[in-house]
Amino acid sequence: LEYGACGIPVICSDVACYQGFKHVTRVRNRYKEWHEAIRYHLDNPSQSEQMGRELQRYVHRDWMLDSDNAAIWAKAWLPD
Template structure:
């Protein structure tokens, strides 16, 4: 059964874009995902003078000098609003190449989409067809190139965020027919 977002609170969220002179580019993760963040180490250092790096979650001390805003992770019912309040222009979803990451649900991409954030992710993640995100290899140059493409055309970046948000609203909300699929899956056992 596919992962879905509950309409409340995700349907009403919308982050603000272009709130600062430099684009706000972010990563959101947990302690278990610190290795994923390290995929971006050189990317963060290289682009630190061109973007505002925003991290919600743990950040190694070696990257902290390059991070403009560091927020503690938020969980539970406070998470959706805290995520939207990051006001990101672009969110990055790096993932180390391992079995866990190749098996992950697209939940984070759906949450970022609900906030209207354009997204770039590692190509090791299984991204459902029709979810308009940019996929890149885990090479520094590929990440930098994709980020530059987004931040050099902020209008297009915003359009990508809108397209992802609309795809999530249209296809990934937990509506009545999807509830029935979950119900049927649980009762089959």
């Protein structure tokens, strides 16, 4: 989430906690797959940059706590 909020393209392990994320490069924990994913991002900087921007939009849209949602959380956690 932190890298995504900053627009940094992400390569991550293809494990359950990351499978719902859009606009990331998920790989199995195999040297060859990590190497290929890193190589792809290095060889395709404009595509990698685009993935970072898309990830940033996704994180800001679906994961950031805006003022309306903050009020809902405060109401749930704080007594009247």
